[in-house]
Amino acid sequence: xxxxxxxxxxxxxxxIVNAAIEEFASFPYDKASTNHIVEKAGISKGxxxxxxxxxxxxxxxxxxxxxxxxxxxxxxKIDWDESDLxxxxxxxxxxxxxxxxxxxxxxxxxxxxxxxxxxxxxxxxFELYKEFGLDFEQVYKxxxxxxxxxxxxxxxxxxxxxIDIVRWSLxxxxxxxxxxxxxxxxxxxxxxxxxxxxKHYVGVMKQAFYTQQPAGDAAAExxxxxx
Amino acid sequence: xxxxxxxxxxxxxxxIVNAAIEEFASFPYDKASTNHIVEKAGISKGxxxxxxxxxxxxxxxxxxxxxxxxxxxxxxKIDWDESDLxxxxxxxxxxxxxxxxxxxxxxxxxxxxxxxxxxxxxxxxFELYKEFGLDFEQVYKxxxxxxxxxxxxxxxxxxxxxIDIVRWSLxxxxxxxxxxxxxxxxxxxxxxxxxxxxKHYVGVMKQAFYTQQPAGDAAAExxxxxx
DNA sequence: AAACTATTGACCACTCCGGTCAATCATGCT
DNA sequence: AGCATGATTGACCGGAGTGGTCAATAGTTT
Numbered sequence: 256x257x258x259x260x261x262x263x264x265x266x267x268x269x270x271i272v273n274a275a276i277e278e279f280a281s282f283p284y285d286k287a288s289t290n291h292i293v294e295k296a297g298i299s300k301g302x303x304x305x306x307x308x309x310x311x312x313x314x315x316x317x318x319x320x321x322x323x324x325x326x327x328x329x330x331x332k333i334d335w336d337e338s339d340l341x342x343x344x345x346x347x348x349x350x351x352x353x354x355x356x357x358x359x360x361x362x363x364x365x366x367x368x369x370x371x372x373x374x375x376x377x378x379x380x381f382e383l384y385k386e387f388g389l390d391f392e393q394v395y396k397x398x399x400x401x402x403x404x405x406x407x408x409x410x411x412x413x414x415x416x417x418i419d420i421v422r423w424s425l426x427x428x429x430x431x432x433x434x435x436x437x438x439x440x441x442x443x444x445x446x447x448x449x450x451x452x453x454k455h456y457v458g459v460m461k462q463a464f465y466t467q468q469p470a471g472d473a474a475a476e477x478x479x480x481x482x
Numbered sequence: 483x484x485x486x487x488x489x490x491x492x493x494x495x496x497x498i499v500n501a502a503i504e505e506f507a508s509f510p511y512d513k514a515s516t517n518h519i520v521e522k523a524g525i526s527k528g529x530x531x532x533x534x535x536x537x538x539x540x541x542x543x544x545x546x547x548x549x550x551x552x553x554x555x556x557x558x559k560i561d562w563d564e565s566d567l568x569x570x571x572x573x574x575x576x577x578x579x580x581x582x583x584x585x586x587x588x589x590x591x592x593x594x595x596x597x598x599x600x601x602x603x604x605x606x607x608f609e610l611y612k613e614f615g616l617d618f619e620q621v622y623k624x625x626x627x628x629x630x631x632x633x634x635x636x637x638x639x640x641x642x643x644x645i646d647i648v649r650w651s652l653x654x655x656x657x658x659x660x661x662x663x664x665x666x667x668x669x670x671x672x673x674x675x676x677x678x679x680x681k682h683y684v685g686v687m688k689q690a691f692y693t694q695q696p697a698g699d700a701a702a703e704x705x706x707x708x709x
Numbered sequence: 710a711a712a713c714t715a716t717t718g719a720c721c722a723c724t725c726c727g728g729t730c731a732a733t734c735a736t737g738c739t
Numbered sequence: 740a741g742c743a744t745g746a747t748t749g750a751c752c753g754g755a756g757t758g759g760t761c762a763a764t765a766g767t768t769t
Contacts (some may be wrong), residue, residue: 263746275760281510282509282513283508286509286513287725288725288727289727289728290725290727298747298748299747299748299749300727300728300729300749301728301729301730301747302746302747302748303747303750304727304728304729305747307652308727309727309728310727310728399732408689409689410689413686413689416683416686417686417690418683419645419651419655419683420651420683420686420690423650423651423652423653423654423655423658424646424647424650424651424654425650426650426654427650427651427653427654428646430652430756431650432598455643456643456646456647459640459647460647461642462637462640463636463644463647463690463691473677474571490715515757515761516757516758516759517756517757517758525716525717526716526717526718527718527758527759527760528716528717528718528759528760528761529715529716529717529719531758531759531760532715532716536758536759537758537759621768
């Protein structure tokens with residue numbers, strides 16, 4: 256966050272941030288209401304404008320915060336020495352899940368930012384990110400390539416398509432989980448159960464796209480797990 | 483559509499329907515504006531209320547129309563004798579693509595209907611559909627089971643998970659295609675290209691999840707195609 | 710030209726918007 | 740205790756947009 260906002264009580268600050276993220280995630284800028292935000296955050300209207308100056312400044316401050324948070328979370332919490340693509344993507348998905356638990360509407364918010372600017376392509380989104388000095392394009396590339404060993408794929412001719420399929424699956428899987436997060440109670444235990452389920456699915460994917468290993472390999476092991 | 487609306491010029495009627503669907507797809511009921519709808523449809527405000535009576539009645543009429551249209555499209559255009567699950571799902575995805583081309587915001591609209599009613603689960607959505615006399619639950623079940631031969635799966639122990647993965651992939655794939663539809667020009671040629679791409683991906687999935695066939699099988703053939 | 714229907718858009722009362730600011734509250738200092 | 744200082748409130752503002760109405764107009768048929 257910025258200047259003034261840094262010094263306020265963190266608990267209250269997070270209440271405001273989450274309320275604002277939820278509002279801007281639910282509605283495009285014009286229809287998002289500062290009145291709703293202050294109600295959800297439990298503060299007065301005057302205070303909000305005291306902190307942020309205007310709706311527009313609050314929006315921009317939020318974007319800066321969200322982009323920075325996301326960038327740090329992904330670049331720092333991923334094990335870049337991992338050479339198995341599936342385990343890498345499992346990590347990425349797990350990180351996303353943890354972010355969604357802390358800020359349940361953050362991904363929807365980012366989606367809205369991009370849509371609001373009428374950006375159609377991934378490349379267009381990367382351009383937007385660069386305005387904030389964050390090279391998501393590089394991170395995205397690294398995610399799928401850095402230190403990755405592709406030799407285990409069964410059919411070298413369809414690696415690109417296989418990765419697409421895995422990416423789509425994990426993204427959609429993550430979205431479905433997100434919906435089940437929303438009005439949750441016993442979060443932590445549930446969360447562990449979900450990570451086990453994720454591991455299991457990744458195991459099935461390995462079995463599908465990798466050359467078959469002799470019995471006792473990682474995929475077969477994780478297949479023995481819960482679900 | 484209903485009573486009065488049936489008799490009006492179909493071209494104008496579709497203009498109104500599409501404008502309304504887009505508005506209700508973009509905003510929740512309260513924030514959707516009848517003014518926007520009449521502007522997009524190119525009719526006067528009075529006429530809209532002459533046809534539908536009120537915003538609420540228009541909304542309900544739309545829901546009835548959309549549910550019915552979707553139900554008919556899926557149940558009638560699918561080849562229920564198809565025994566290959568992947569080809570079945572390819573058909574379903576293709577049908578969805580065609581619907582999206584005619585009514586670009588129909589799926590978003592349906593999603594909003596469900597979210598607006600605060601329905602979290604698939605079962606809850608089925609309940610809603612049943613209010614309109616349409617047994618989507620049965621259709622959904624049929625989609626994955628009716629006349630389907632599961633014997634070609636490589637690992638019988640992970641069929642359920644494999645289907646989840648394929649379903650997620652195809653849904654996400656469809657969503658990504660939808661975004662590229664939006665402000666399109668040369669739709670028909672593009673559409674054929676997309677169907678070829680879909681076929682190709684389904685081929686890769688077959689190769690991944692089915693027991694390997696001798697050379698010259700369907701999967702290998704479709705791999706030889708475009709992309 | 711009369712009768713009838715389809716269509717218009719100015720208009721209404723009302724709600725909600727982003728933003729302001731004098732008043733109040735909380736705190737610590739002397 | 741009184742005072743000063745900064746944090747916080749919420750009633751209030753002009754303006755924009757809302758769903759809905761209805762007398763007037765345009766178009767068509769008799």
